[in-house]
Amino acid sequence: MFRQIQKLIGLGKALSISVVSQALSSATNFAITMFLVRCMDKAGFGLYSLGFSMILVLAGVITAPIGSPFVVNVPDKPLESRRIYAVQHVYLVMLLGIAAILLGAVIYYVSIPFQLGRSNVTPLALPLAFAVAGYSVRDILIRVAYTERREGVVFVTTVTVTVAVILLYTIVFLSCRTISPMIALLAYAGGQLAGCTAGWFLLKLPLSGLCFRDLKDVFRDLWPLGRWNFSTSIVYSIRMQGHNFVVGPLLGAVALGEINAARVLITPALLAIPPLTQVLLPRLAAKRVQGIALLSRAALFATGGLMGIVVVYITFLHIFSPGLLLRVLGPRYEGVGPYVSAWSAVALLLAMRNGLTLALEALRYFGGIFVANALAAVVALAGAFFLVKLFGAGGAIWALVTAEGVLSFFLMVLLALRMPDICSSVFFRNSHKGP
Numbered sequence: 001m002f003r004q005i006q007k008l009i010g011l012g013k014a015l016s017i018s019v020v021s022q023a024l025s026s027a028t029n030f031a032i033t034m035f036l037v038r039c040m041d042k043a044g045f046g047l048y049s050l051g052f053s054m055i056l057v058l059a060g061v062i063t064a065p066i067g068s069p070f071v072v073n074v075p076d077k078p079l080e081s082r083r084i085y086a087v088q089h090v091y092l093v094m095l096l097g098i099a100a101i102l103l104g105a106v107i108y109y110v111s112i113p114f115q116l117g118r119s120n121v122t123p124l125a126l127p128l129a130f131a132v133a134g135y136s137v138r139d140i141l142i143r144v145a146y147t148e149r150r151e152g153v154v155f156v157t158t159v160t161v162t163v164a165v166i167l168l169y170t171i172v173f174l175s176c177r178t179i180s181p182m183i184a185l186l187a188y189a190g191g192q193l194a195g196c197t198a199g200w201f202l203l204k205l206p207l208s209g210l211c212f213r214d215l216k217d218v219f220r221d222l223w224p225l226g227r228w229n230f231s232t233s234i235v236y237s238i239r240m241q242g243h244n245f246v247v248g249p250l251l252g253a254v255a256l257g258e259i260n261a262a263r264v265l266i267t268p269a270l271l272a273i274p275p276l277t278q279v280l281l282p283r284l285a286a287k288r289v290q291g292i293a294l295l296s297r298a299a300l301f302a303t304g305g306l307m308g309i310v311v312v313y314i315t316f317l318h319i320f321s322p323g324l325l326l327r328v329l330g331p332r333y334e335g336v337g338p339y340v341s342a343w344s345a346v347a348l349l350l351a352m353r354n355g356l357t358l359a360l361e362a363l364r365y366f367g368g369i370f371v372a373n374a375l376a377a378v379v380a381l382a383g384a385f386f387l388v389k390l391f392g393a394g395g396a397i398w399a400l401v402t403a404e405g406v407l408s409f410f411l412m413v414l415l416a417l418r419m420p421d422i423c424s425s426v427f428f429r430n431s432h433k434g435p
Contacts, residue, residue, distance in 0.1 A: 017151040021158040028162045032169065033264045038330055039179055042261075046253030048181040049260035051124045052188070053244045055131045057237040062096045062136040064233030065226030067143050068361055073222065074147050086144045087205040088218040093140045095215070097133030104129020127185040134192030141199035153202045160198040165191035228366030235370070235377035239403050243396035246384040255393040261329055262339030269313040269347045273306060273354050303355025310351040314344040342397035349404035356411035368414045376407035 037045055070089045077085050107125035138157065145153040168187040172179055219226075247256050263270075317340070325334055360369050380403035387395025 017155050021151070021155045024155075024162055025158050027268075028165060030264065030267060032165065033267070034328055035169070036179065036184055037261050037264065037333070040181070042257035042332070043253040044181055044257075045261065046255075046257035047121065047124070048184050049256060050121070050244050050253075051128050051181055051185050053241040054124075054128055055135060055185075055188075057241055058100060058128075058132045059135040059139065060233040060237050061230070062093060062100065062132070063139045065230035066093055066222060067140055068229050069222040069225040069366075070140070071143055071147055072225065072361060072364060082147075083206050085218070086147070087207070088214055089222075090137070090140050090144065090200075090205060092215055092218060093136050097136050100132045100136075101129045104132075123182050124185060127182055127189055131185055131189035131192060134189055134196055137196045138192055138199060141196060141203060144203060144205070145199065148203075150203070153199060156202060157195040157199040161191040161195035164194035225364060225366050228370045232366065232370040232373045235373045239373065239377040239380040239400065239407075243384060243393075243400060246381070246388055247393050247396050251388070251393055258333065258336055259339050259393045259397060261333050262336040263343050265317060265325075265328065265340050266314070266343040266347050269310045269317075270350065273310075273351060302358055303352060306351040306355050307348065310347050314347060317344065339394055339397060342394060342401060345401045346397065346404060349401065349408055353404055353408045353411060356408060356415060359415060360411065365414065369411070372407055372410035372414060375410060376403045379403040379406050 036048060040048065066089055070086070074082055074085065104125045107122065111122055138161075142154050142157065145151065145157075165187055168190050169179070172183055172187065243259060244256060247259060325337060325340070329336070357369060360366075380399055383399030383402050384396045387399045389395075391398070
């Protein structure tokens with residue numbers, strides 16, 4: 001009983017630190033986005049939103065085959081080798097980040113043309129590449145910290161990112177008074193790189209014994225699961241960022257700026273999900289080792305908790321939304337209320353989907369997750385093209401709502417298909433306990 005109480009206290013402490021870290025990060029991102037909404041025109045904010053979406057897509061391509069497989073594989077490694085195992089994954093992400101920077105430099109300096117309507121996107125390539133590298137390395141360092149139950153490291157890196165970004169924005173604003181999409185992305189990249197530096201020194205990962213052959217062995221170890229997570233990340237990005245890639249070319253940067261400005265009001269709820277999942281996934285993976293039945297109960301609790309947080313937030317938001325639209329976004333965006341409602345539905349379905357995905361990841365069922373996400377991505381893209389032509393920019397958001405609903409249904413079916421294994425596992429374990 002005492003050990004169970006200690007575990008609950010430890011979990012509560014970890015969740016509390018993670019929530020505080022994310023609250024700080026969310027508040028910073030929210031304030032900066034509000035600042036950009038007000039100081040940029042709609043087209044400029046649309047370009048920044050597109051650049052930020054590309055950061056998430058490309059960073060996901062780097063971290064997806066490495067991050068989650070690392071977390072679920074760690075419990076099976078001997079305690080004495082886990083730190084070396086961790087630093088090998090960090091170096092692998094660093095190499096991919098350097099490759100992203102080199103690619104961005106080629107696009108920027110060769111001036112390979114990329115157009116969004118009348119806007120030239122090419123100048124965003126280099127700051128975007130630095131941001132992708134910083135985001136990716138910080139992501140794997142955070143995952144290492146969570147697997148070592150060092151949530152305090154995550155908090156310090158978050159504070160470092162916050163201070164660095166605010167300082168950079170202050171310097172830019174005081175020096176030139178205008179902020180372009182390129183400058184905004186550079187400031188974001190600088191904050192991520194500062195967070196990486198802090199995380200690296202705090203974790204004190206070992207450096208000895210590393211060579212290229214080790215990295216190849218690590219890649220072989222993670223690829224059986226990583227290939228599925230990599231594929232899932234691509235289709236996930238297509239689904240979640242599809243509104244940017246459909247609305248921009250079809251309706252222009254102004255319409256893109258409007259739907260992303262509406263999303264800002266939902267962002268605190270969306271940003272509350274990732275840190276909680278990063279805390280919960282290592283624990284669910286450990287439950288898998290202890291027994292599938294324990295994992296299923298923990299996953300149900302995690303899903304309900306994530307959905308509860310989002311329900312509380314969107315209820316509060318809709319009570320006060322009429323005044324918030326004008327005060328937060330300004331009079332230029334007073335007509336985006338319907339977009340806010342659509343994004344609220346997305347947030348609720350995201351919470352449910354993340355809880356279901358956690359359970360399947362802990363079960364190492366990455367192949368099934370990929371198939372479900374691929375089907376949902378097809379629904380999202382096809383629905384976006386169709387609904388945007390019928391209903392304008394808001395149609396892209398409702399296409400995402402439909403896709404998330406379809407995905408959640410598929411994931412529930414996959415878990416239901418695993419239930420016979422769960423039931424037989426519980427029965428088998430109990431039948432050998434004896435009286």
